Amino acid sequence: MLSYRHAFHAGNHADVLKHSVLIELLDYLNQKDKPYWYIDTHAGAGAYALDEGYATKNAEFAGGIGRLWQRDDLPEPLARYVEVVRELNPDGRLRHYPGSPMCAAQVLRDADRLRLFELHPTDNKLLNDNLGQDRRSKIEQSDGFTALKAVLPPPPRRALVLIDPPYEDKKDYQRVVDGLQEGLKRFATGVYVLWYPQLQRLEVRQMLDKLKLLPVKWLHVALTVERPSVDGFGMHGSGLFIINPHWLLRDSLARQLPYLVKQLGLDNGARFVLETSPEDK
Numbered sequence: 392m393l394s395y396r397h398a399f400h401a402g403n404h405a406d407v408l409k410h411s412v413l414i415e416l417l418d419y420l421n422q423k424d425k426p427y428w429y430i431d432t433h434a435g436a437g438a439y440a441l442d443e444g445y446a447t448k449n450a451e452f453a454g455g456i457g458r459l460w461q462r463d464d465l466p467e468p469l470a471r472y473v474e475v476v477r478e479l480n481p482d483g484r485l486r487h488y489p490g491s492p493m494c495a496a497q498v499l500r501d502a503d504r505l506r507l508f509e510l511h512p513t514d515n516k517l518l519n520d521n522l523g524q525d526r527r528s529k530i531e532q533s534d535g536f537t538a539l540k541a542v543l544p545p546p547p548r549r550a551l552v553l554i555d556p557p558y559e560d561k562k563d564y565q566r567v568v569d570g571l572q573e574g575l576k577r578f579a580t581g582v583y584v585l586w587y588p589q590l591q592r593l594e595v596r597q598m599l600d601k602l603k604l605l606p607v608k609w610l611h612v613a614l615t616v617e618r619p620s621v622d623g624f625g626m627h628g629s630g631l632f633i634i635n636p637h638w639l640l641r642d643s644l645a646r647q648l649p650y651l652v653k654q655l656g657l658d659n660g661a662r663f664v665l666e667t668s669p670e671d672k
Contacts, residue, residue, distance in 0.1 A: 398440075399449065402455050414475055420582070429551055431535075434490070475497050491553055491555065493522065551581070553586070589613060599611070609632060611665070614663050
């Protein structure tokens with residue numbers, strides 16, 4: 392299924408959570424001199440216009456990055472995230488939004504590398520237009536779940552892997568679990584970041600239950616922005632399941648999440664979840 396286009400959702404509340412945490416994790420990896428790889432299994436187009444095309448249809452960015460854009464009281468990691476977005480908007484007007492690969496490209500150093508996979512032909516072309524000239528990047532039009540096996544373990548033995556499928560196909564929920572299990576067999580010390588949508592679907596709960604049984608250190612963070620709809624449709628929040636998080640991340644998120652609930656919440660159903668693996672409690 393190749394109908395999903397992230398451009399409709401660029402810069403929304405889910406992107407705020409995903410990209411702010413992604414940047415914080417990459418900044419932490421930058422503290423060591425040794426190079427690393429950023430691996431993105433579902434890279435999308437790389438960057439998105441917010442003032443034309445798909446993003447204007449529902450203007451979801453207005454309820455996400457738009458609510459943080461002019462604020463002067465952002466917690467430091469969120470300020471850093473907005474700073475990265477501002478690099479694509481040097482005139483101060485919010486017209487462009489970086490996808491995960493572009494966020495990473497702006498944080499990675501010269502010796503680090505990006506390995507980007509995108510199956511959708513149109514988005515793959517856009518990804519090449521946006522990042523194909525970056526000598527650090529290698530872009531492939533392929534299924535990210537399958538391609539992941541071929542790049543693990545990475546030569547520098549340091550990497551962050553982002554798994555961010557569209558979940559159009561219900562099989563994606565099990566493919567995520569299988570992919571992480573296989574990835575950990577090949578590269579147990581990597582940092583893995585899984586994004587998922589909060590939907591009223593049994594598959595979401597089943598996936599999380601299976602992931603929490605993995606014999607690894609993990610951190611689960613979720614941001615709900617509104618009560619689930621009465622008809623059961625639509626995304627009311629999103630979450631990240633992070634394997635091998637650094638030891639400072641939990642406390643950092645504990646400071647940021649109340650702020651995000653206040654600024655991005657739409658009703659009294661807004662809340663957050665922050666959980667860690669049993670050995671970290």
